[in-house]
Amino acid sequence: MKKVKVFFGLFILGIIISSFSRDVKTINNSILLTKEISSVPTEEEVFSQIFNIPFVGNSFNGFKEAVAFKESQGSYNIINTLGYLGKYQFGKSTLKRFKIYNTQLFLNSPELQEDAFVALCSLNKWILRKDIKRSVGKKINGINVTESGILAAAHLAGAGNVKKYLRSNGKNRFKDAYGSSIQHYLDQFSGFNTSFIQANRRPIL
DSSP states (O other), X not given: OHHHHHHHHXXXXXXXXXXXXXXXXXXXXXXXXXXXXXXXXXXXXXXXXXXXXXXXXXXXXHHHHHHHHHHHTTOTTOBOTTOOBTTTTBOHHHHHHTTOOOHHHHHTOHHHHHHHHHHHHHHHHHHTHHHHHHHTTOEETTXXXXXXXXXXXXXXXXXXXXXXXXXXTTOSOOBOTTSOBHHHHHHHTTTOOOTTOOOOXXXXX
16 A cells, blocks of 8 residues: 555656646746847847947937938948038038038048038028027928928028028928938938037037
8 A cells, every 4th residue: 555655656746847847848948939039139220230320319419320321321431423522421612611621531530520510510500590499399391390300401401491491481492413302301300309509600620
């Protein structure tokens, strides 16, 4: 009788151990699967890896990088078919305004290009200061007007053309040689924080 009890006890113990082993294996597999799933890159991460774009939200750096990607895919040494230069596609006349005459030096200097972009934003913010005050928060052609959208549009079309667009309530439109419009830039670059930029009539690099 004792032998039967011992045998039965060992049998039950074997079942419990076997069941526990299966549970542990299942848990380990679940953990492994979770790790594999969590290691799959998000859509933004894939996009960032392909195009090398830092995703920095709606900060001023985010604004700069978004504009740069639209203009040149972020390349400092590119010259387009119309002769516009660098990461932010500056025209030679704009560079001369900031006393930059050596275009090769400009192309070879990321720091100078970044400084020039900030300076141009600062100048455009001063030129458009009244229009920014009047227009931000309004809707023009179904687009919410923001300061960052205005500054991006000014980078594309020049402050004068943006002023005409805003003051005509969107009737006086503009497109560049590649078909990019003020309206598109107002929409695409809305909502970034550009409070970092100080309006300055004579920005210094």
